[in-house]
Structures are given as C-alpha cells and as structure tokens.
Amino acid sequence: MNNPQLDKHGELQHLLTTEGLPAKILLNILDRASAFMGSADGGEIKKIPLLHGKSIFNIFFENSTRTRTTFEIAAKRLSADVVNLNVSSSSASKGETLLDTVDNLCAMHADMFVVRHSSSGAAHFIAKHVAPEVHVINAGDGRHAHPTQALLDMFTIRHYKKEFHNLRVAIIGDILHSRVARSQIHALTTLGVPEVRVIAPKTLLPTMVEHLGVQVHHNMEQGLKEVDVILMLRLQNERMQGAALPSAQEYFKYYGLTKEKLALAKADAIVMHPGPMNRGVEIDSAVADGAQSVILPQVTFGIAVRMAVMSILAGK
Amino acid sequence: MMNIHIKNGRLIDPKNKIDALQDVFIVARKIAAIGIAPSSFMADKIIDASGLIVMPGLIDLAARLREPGYEYMATLESEMQAVVAGGVTSLACPPDTDPPLDEPGLVEMLKHRARSLNQCRVFPIGALTYGLKGAELTEMVELTDAGCKAFSQADAPLIDTRVLMRAMQYAATFGYSVWLRPQDSFLAKNGVAHDGEVATRLGLPAIPVVAETTALATILQLARATGVTLHICRLSSAVGVEMLRAAKREGLPVTCDVDINHLHLTEMDIGYFDANCHLVPPLRSLRDKDGLRAGLLDGTIDAVCSNHSPVDDDAKQLPFAEAEAGATGIELLLPLVLKWAEQAKIPLLDVLSRVTINPAKILGQKMGHLTVGAHADLCVFDPKASWKVAPGALKSQGKNTPFNGYEMQGRVRYTLLDGQVVFQY
Numbered sequence: 246m247n248n249p250q251l252d253k254h255g256e257l258q259h260l261l262t263t264e265g266l267p268a269k270i271l272l273n274i275l276d277r278a279s280a281f282m283g284s285a286d287g288g289e290i291k292k293i294p295l296l297h298g299k300s301i302f303n304i305f306f307e308n309s310t311r312t313r314t315t316f317e318i319a320a321k322r323l324s325a326d327v328v329n330l331n332v333s334s335s336s337a338s339k340g341e342t343l344l345d346t347v348d349n350l351c352a353m354h355a356d357m358f359v360v361r362h363s364s365s366g367a368a369h370f371i372a373k374h375v376a377p378e379v380h381v382i383n384a385g386d387g388r389h390a391h392p393t394q395a396l397l398d399m400f401t402i403r404h405y406k407k408e409f410h411n412l413r414v415a416i417i418g419d420i421l422h423s424r425v426a427r428s429q430i431h432a433l434t435t436l437g438v439p440e441v442r443v444i445a446p447k448t449l450l451p452t453m454v455e456h457l458g459v460q461v462h463h464n465m466e467q468g469l470k471e472v473d474v475i476l477m478l479r480l481q482n483e484r485m486q487g488a489a490l491p492s493a494q495e496y497f498k499y500y501g502l503t504k505e506k507l508a509l510a511k512a513d514a515i516v517m518h519p520g521p522m523n524r525g526v527e528i529d530s531a532v533a534d535g536a537q538s539v540i541l542p543q544v545t546f547g548i549a550v551r552m553a554v555m556s557i558l559a560g561k
Numbered sequence: 562m563m564n565i566h567i568k569n570g571r572l573i574d575p576k577n578k579i580d581a582l583q584d585v586f587i588v589a590r591k592i593a594a595i596g597i598a599p600s601s602f603m604a605d606k607i608i609d610a611s612g613l614i615v616m617p618g619l620i621d622l623a624a625r626l627r628e629p630g631y632e633y634m635a636t637l638e639s640e641m642q643a644v645v646a647g648g649v650t651s652l653a654c655p656p657d658t659d660p661p662l663d664e665p666g667l668v669e670m671l672k673h674r675a676r677s678l679n680q681c682r683v684f685p686i687g688a689l690t691y692g693l694k695g696a697e698l699t700e701m702v703e704l705t706d707a708g709c710k711a712f713s714q715a716d717a718p719l720i721d722t723r724v725l726m727r728a729m730q731y732a733a734t735f736g737y738s739v740w741l742r743p744q745d746s747f748l749a750k751n752g753v754a755h756d757g758e759v760a761t762r763l764g765l766p767a768i769p770v771v772a773e774t775t776a777l778a779t780i781l782q783l784a785r786a787t788g789v790t791l792h793i794c795r796l797s798s799a800v801g802v803e804m805l806r807a808a809k810r811e812g813l814p815v816t817c818d819v820d821i822n823h824l825h826l827t828e829m830d831i832g833y834f835d836a837n838c839h840l841v842p843p844l845r846s847l848r849d850k851d852g853l854r855a856g857l858l859d860g861t862i863d864a865v866c867s868n869h870s871p872v873d874d875d876a877k878q879l880p881f882a883e884a885e886a887g888a889t890g891i892e893l894l895l896p897l898v899l900k901w902a903e904q905a906k907i908p909l910l911d912v913l914s915r916v917t918i919n920p921a922k923i924l925g926q927k928m929g930h931l932t933v934g935a936h937a938d939l940c941v942f943d944p945k946a947s948w949k950v951a952p953g954a955l956k957s958q959g960k961n962t963p964f965n966g967y968e969m970q971g972r973v974r975y976t977l978l979d980g981q982v983v984f985q986y
Contacts, residue, residue: 249833264762279790342875342878342879343878343879343880344878362880364834364879364880364881364882364883365763365764365765365766365834365880365882366763366765366834366879366880366881366882367880369833369834369880370834370836370879370881386764386880387764387765387880387882388764388765388766389763389764389765390764424764426766427762451755451760451761451767452756452757452758452760452761452767452769453758453761454761456758456761456762457761547824
C-alpha cells in the first residue's frame with residue numbers, strides 16, 4: 246500500500262499523520278520551523294511572501310479556537326489568503342455531504358485545506374478525493390492523529406533538550422481518546438527517542454498500546470522516575486460520565502501533575518501540555534505556571550511549525 | 562418442462578459423497594438419473610459441462626435483498642441477477658428490512674415477489690421481537706405459516722435476557738430455531754473495528770472480542786436451559802469458535818456460520834481507513850481468522866454465507882466510522898469458498914458441503930444435494946476461469962466490497978432452478 250501522504254518522489258503531499266513518515270521529513274519540518282523562528286531565541290516571526298497568492302481554507306467540522314487561530318496566523322505570516330469555514334454551523338447542518346463540501350471548496354480554487362473533523366480517518370478521506378494539486382493538512386481527526394501538534398511538541402523538545410536519542414519521555418493521561426498522544430508516540434519513536442512511556446489507568450489506555458513502541462505504566466511515581474520530558478494530555482469532562490473514571494478529584498489525586506510528583510522526574514525535566522488545560526484535574530497550577538513549564542513557548546513554536554508545514558507542502 | 566442432459570461434467574455432490582465424471586439427467590424439474598440416462602430419455606437441451614464442475618445450487622444463509630424499505634440500496638430485481646450469477650439457488654434473508662419482517666403480511670409479500678421473479682428460493686427469517694426492538698415476541702406461529710424458516714434479531718441488540726429466554730422457550734415450544742449473532746451491545750457501543758492493534762493505531766472506536774464471547778456464553782446457557790434449536794450467525798473470534806466447539810462436544814443442538822469476509826480478511830485489511838472493510842461483525846485479528854478457518858474445517862462451523870449486504874455508494878463515501886457497514890458478496894461466495902479450499906488444501910467434496918447440504922440442514926430443508934428425485938437446483942461452474950472483482954463485473958446494485966481488485970478463480974456458467982436455466986454465462 247502506498248503511503249497516501251507522500252507523492253511518487255517520496256515528498257510530502259499531505260500531512261495526515263506522523264505515522265509512517267521518515268525521520269528525514271520530520272526533521273526537515275523542524276529545521277524549516279527553526280529558520281522561521283529567526284536567530285533570536287523566541288524572537289518575532291516576520292511576515293514573508295512565500296505563499297503569496299495561495300488560498301488556504303481552514304475547514305473545521307469540529308470546534309477549535311487555538312489550533313484554528315495558529316493555523317490562520319501561520320498562513321497570514323506566509324502571505325497566503327486565508328478562508329475560515331466553520332462547517333459544523335453551515336453546510337453539514339443543511340444536509341450537504343462531506344464530499345460535496347470538499348468538491349465545492351475545490352471549485353473555489355483552494356490550494357490547501359486545513360481540516361479538523363470528529364471522525365478518525367476524515368483527513369485521509371478528504372485527501373483521497375481532492376485534486377492532485379491540492380494539499381491537505383490534518384488539524385485533528387477523531388482519536389486518530391494531530392500531526393502538527395506532535396511536530397510542535399517535537400520542536401519544543403528539541404529546542405530545550407537538543408537531541409532525541411538520549412531522552413526518556415512520559416505521556417500522561419487519556420491516551421485512549423487522544424489523537425495528540427498517538428501522533429506524539431509515532432513522532433518520538435521515529436525520531437529515535439529510546440524510551441517512551443505512557444502513564445494512565447487501564448480505562449484510558451487503548452488495547453495493545455505497547456505495540457506502538459511504548460512502555461506502559463499505571464503508577465505515576467514509577468512512570469515519572471528519571472524522565473526528561475513530561476507530555477500532559479487534556480482530560481475531557483465527558484470521561485467522567487462513561488464509567489472511565491470515578492471523579493476528577495480522584496483522577497487528580499493519582500494522575501494529576503503536582504510539584505511533588507514532578508520532583509520524581511529529572512531536575513531539568515520540562516512539562517508540556519497541548520492545551521486547553523484543566524487546572525486542578527490533570528495539572529496543578531503551580532506546575533503549569535512553574536519554572537519547568539514550557540507550555541506557552543509551545544504555542545509560539547506552533548506557529549513556526551505550521552508555517553514550515555505549509556511552505557513545504559506548497560513546495561516553497 | 563424440459564428434459565435436460567448435463568454431460569461430461571465433474572459431478573460433486575457432498576451429501577452423496579460423489580466426486581466423479583458423471584452425467585446428470587433432469588426430467589420434470591427433478592433429478593431423474595445420475596450417470597446413466599433413464600430409459601426413453603430424450604433431451605430437449607444438452608449442456609456440455611466438459612471441464613466444468615456440476616454441483617447442487619449454493620445455499621446462502623444470509624443475503625440481504627433490501628426489500629422492503631431500502632430499495633435505494635438494492636431491489637429484488639437487481640439482487641436476483643447477482644444471486645443467479647453467484648450460482649445460489651436458495652437463500653435466507655435476515656429480518657432487518659424496513660419495516661422488519663415481523664408481520665405475516667410482509668413475509669407473504671416478500672415470498673410472493675420472490676416467487677414471481679422465479680430466480681431463487683427465498684427463505685425469510687422472521688423477526689424474533691416486534692420491530693427487532695427486543696421487547697415483545699412476534700407471532701412466530703403466524704410468521705411460520707407465512708413462510709418464515711427461523712427467527713432472528715439480525716444485528717439488532719436484544720439487551721433484556723429475560724425476553725431472550727422467553728423467546729427461546731416460545732420458539733422451542735413449536736420446534737422453531739432461533740438464529741442469533743452474539744454481541745453484547747454495551748461492550749460494542751459505538752464500535753466500528755476490532756479492539757486490537759489496528760483500531761488502536763487508527764484511533765477507531767473498538768469492539769472487543771469479549772463483546773462476542775460474553776453474549777455467546779449467555780446465549781449458550783439460555784439454549785441449554787430452554788432446549789431451543791440454536792444457530793449462531795457470523796462468528797468472528799477464535800475464542801468464540803472454541804466455545805462453540807465445547808458446546809457441540811457436549812451435545813447442544815447448535816449450528817454456526819461464518820461469512821466470506823471473515824474467512825479471508827483481518828483488521829489489517831482496513832489499511833488507511835478503507836470503508837469497504839467497515840463490516841458487521843468487525844474484521845478481527847489474524848489469530849481469529851485462523852481460528853475461524855480451523856473451526857470451519859473441523860465442523861465446529863457448519864456453513865459459509867455471503868452476508869450479502871449491498872450498500873449504496875453515498876453511504877460508503879464517508880470517513881470510516883460514519884460509512885454504512887456492509888459489503889456486497891453473493892457473487893463472491895463460490896470463488897471465495899474455492900479460494901479457501903485451495904489455500905487450505907481441502908478437497909472440493911469436503912469444502913462444498915459448507916455451501917450446500919450443511920446450510921440446507923440448518924434451514925431444515927431437504928435440498929442441497931443431487932439425489933434422484935430431488936429438485937433440480939444446480940450450479941455448473943468453470944473452476945479454471947479467473948476474473949477480477951470490479952464494480953463493472955458485479956451484477957448486484959451494491960458495488961462495495963473489500964475484495965475489490967482481487968483475482969477470483971471459478972466462474973458460474975449455468976445456474977438451474979427447479980430444472981430451468983436461470984443463468985448462463
């Protein structure tokens with residue numbers, strides 16, 4: 246089976262998932278993002294005319310503020326024309342099929358689609374149906390993938406830790422329902438991180454998760470030992486209703502990241518979170534706002550990484 | 562009424578254990594003789610079956626014709642063309658039409674429509690509960706009088722185990738058989754793929770094997786308690802096969818089928834979200850597929866069915882989980898059974914019982930064989946002819962199948978129903 250993300254020359258055609266992408270392509274995106282960040286650490290990203298005249302459609306079938314905004318900023322910094330479509334409030338509710346929506350947008354001469362959808366595989370589905378010159382970026386599909394989030398996480402890790410091959414990384418929280426976790430796991434293992442751990446109660450872990458190349462921990466104290474990077478996941482409120490967890494309080498007690506638990510990790514460990522955070526559920530404010538937190542830089546890096554992905558897909 | 566002489570063919574009749582070059586003589590819609598022509602036989606039609614295999618017409622235990630209610634997916638007319646092209650002469654249709662087959666009038670209408678088309682014998686399976694809602698029993702005696710051959714919930718859940726037990730008791734009172742696909746609806750809730758490596762990787766809501774096995778354990782216990790004749794539909798897991806094996810060993814009156822998809826495919830075939838692999842039950846692991854094959858070989862699983870479920874294109878052109886489950890299949894039943902025979906190196910005489918005499922027994926019908934005096938329902942096929950599965954190569958209105966692009970070996974050349982040629986290629 247051909248990888249639907251790559252064209253016949255092995256170049257990136259769509260960004261749908263981090264799974265199956267060679268390290269070379271992932272690193273190329275990170276390098277490009279570094280170039281956009283400018284020389285100064287955390288410096289301002291200048292507007293550049295790389296995608297002048299290109300139309301980028303943000304199609305969000307599922308609500309999002311942060312991801313959509315950072316994609317919009319990234320596209321505008323590249324001088325592209327950006328159209329934001331909140332499809333959940335328009336065509337879909339009028340009975341238009343997903344394919345009709347996509348066909349219509351193609352007819353408006355879109356060059357690139359940034360898609361978020363609640364169904365796993367939606368981005369693959371759209372990529373399969375668009376014209377060959379149109380590129381698709383997956384901004385999150387169901388529980389499947391959120392590759393730009395994972396890439397900005399990799400960028401953040403490289404920024405603070407320089408290398409991947411000597412790291413211990415722990416992903417903590419609702420792995421079962423998380424597209425972010427899946428994309429992080431594939432990116433980390435591809436980039437050569439020797440030890441990726443997942444920490445969660447059994448109700449929040451998918452079957453055979455160890456086949457993705459991770460170590461499974463149910464106990465925070467053991468899982469956090471000697472860890473260099475901590476990736477927290479957002480715990481959705483609806484998990485409290487489906488018998489996955491008894492209460493937010495109990496979850497916080499055993500799996501919430503507090504200063505005491507953070508002390509078990511390496512002294513220079515960094516703490517990341519894809520946002521939006523549930524303070525007092527998965528993470529304590531003292532940690533979220535503490536010295537080891539790099540949660541806000543993640544957001545800034547996210548713009549550069551999304552600029553990198555867009556410019557590479559456009560062949561610029 | 563024509564006298565037909567099928568000559569020079571290799572006759573395979575699993576029930577009578579015949580696999581030999583023998584001619585078949587049909588007089589007055591019945592098998593008149595095998596081997597030597599009856600005295601004063603004059604053929605009106607001679608079918609030269611040189612190089613071909615002559616067998617009893619196939620019997621499919623699960624083929625959805627989509628009438629009434631889902632005519633946009635398929636009609637009796639469209640699907641009968643597929644049925645005869647598949648060499649199928651008898652089929653059982655599940656009750657999950659719209660409305661479901663829960664009233665004698667609906668069953669009579671379906672029987673009447675099928676009879677007027679005269680392409681295949683249609684055996685409706687009645688709904689076990691009204692509207693398949695799992696709450697009230699249907700009028701099973703009335704439905705049987707109208708033509709139902711068994712009672713089933715199709716894929717609809719029956720959550721209330723007391724209703725299930727009552728349904729079994731009532732069916733057992735009259736000697737009716739109950740057909741059930743084991744699935745716990747809570748454990749399967751919202752699931753679209755096997756709970757294993759692939760669903761984990763793709764982030765697809767999953768259905769664990771225990772959804773099948775816990776339901777199967779309940780069903781087997783209730784069958785033991787009620788003495789009902791039980792048929793287990795579309796088994797999908799290796800553990801399920803093992804449970805069935807134990808139940809049969811113990812002497813429980815239970816039979817079982819598997820469909821062609823699960824005999825050949827696994828969760829891996831989903832690939833990059835191929836919606837054609839969105840099936841009910843879900844495609845499971847390689848270990849499960851091997852278990853199903855072993856069960857079919859040792860007789861734990863009695864029959865192979867197509868689980869023919871034509872779906873219209875629009876309903877499949879969606880992301881995996883949102884796409885309608887189901888695949889067309891009746892035209893692939895014979896070639897996929899042949900493929901299994903070839904891969905597992907099993908003689909055809911053995912293999913073909915799974916689509917002839919075994920399903921006939923499950924349906925309680927004296928058919929599926931070519932004994933002198935039997936209805937002349939036959940399938941004549943070319944075992945060497947290969948063809949490629951493609952939408953244009955299928956007669957069914959449903960064109961979606963996970964086997965799209967596969968090379969098939971074995972093509973039906975003639976289908977005879979009641980001594981009449983209903984299909985010729």
